[in-house]
Amino acid sequence: MSPVGEHYFSADPSVPFRRQPVTARVWGHELRLVSGSGVFAQGRLDVGTAVLFRETEPPTARSYLDLGCGYGVIALALATAVPGSVVRAVDVNERAVRLAGENAASLRLGDRVRVSTPGEVPADETYEEIWSNPPVRIGKPALHDLLLTWLPRVRPGGRAVLVVGRNLGADSLQRWLDEQGHPTVRLASAKGFRVLEVRAG
Ligand SMILES: C[S@@+](CC[C@H](N)C(=O)[O-])C[C@H]1O[C@@H](n2cnc3c(N)ncnc32)[C@H](O)[C@@H]1O
Secondary structure, three states, rough: OOOOOOOOOOOOOOOOOOEEEEEEOOOOOOEEEEEEOOOOOOOOHHHHHHHHHHHHOOOOEEEEEOOOOOOHHHHHHHHHHOOEEEEEEEOOOHHHHHHHHHHHHHHOOOOOOOEEEEHHHOOOOOOEEEEEEEOOOOOHHHHHHHHHHHHHEEEEEEEEEEEHHHHHHHHHHHHHHHHHOEEEEEEEEOOOOEEEEEEEO
16 A cells, blocks of 8 residues: 555545546556545555556456445446446545545446445345455554454355555464464565455355
8 A cells, every 4th residue: 555645544534625537457448537635546546456456367256345445446447347247335435435436427337336335335245255455554453353344244255355565564464364264365466565365265
């Protein structure tokens, strides 16, 4: 994860809202999106997120969660890569939820990409796969809580794919996930980031 405004994850950022376009090339598709101030990776594709895309094969599952969606680039890349798939995108930042929803609508993916705050997700909703550049900067206890909240929603045989900075504790996170009963392997390592795959039993 790259350095960003320290409050990118606040629920209601107080900085004035300025939109800024971003173009991302993901798994052979060009996505034209809009980012914004007070939302992670304003005006750019985050380096960690770029590593996540570059180091993975285009996915094939039919249902996904993008955990901590920001302006929605992972959710929209998944929905674009797999026609007919359904994606839930969540973020605590209201501005991120707004941008991700607008981006889904402008790509005509609004019927398959459901964007919301975490609290709005039905308790029984499950996913084949979770994809996430998780909010490591919320601190280790909060990150652990977040993962233990959402990983049980991965269906048997499914997986979570996470990108985490090596200097932000990727290797200790991998060990901790293993210890929690979530077998985790490193899929790739590039530009100071690890791509981790967490297998559901
Ligand atoms: C590293 S950013 C990734 C954003 C986006 N997926 C991307 O790749 O550009 C992590 C995101 O997680 C969000 N976040 C922080 N705490 C969260 C929580 N408890 N539940 C859901 N999202 C959270 C932040 O607001 C931020 O947008």
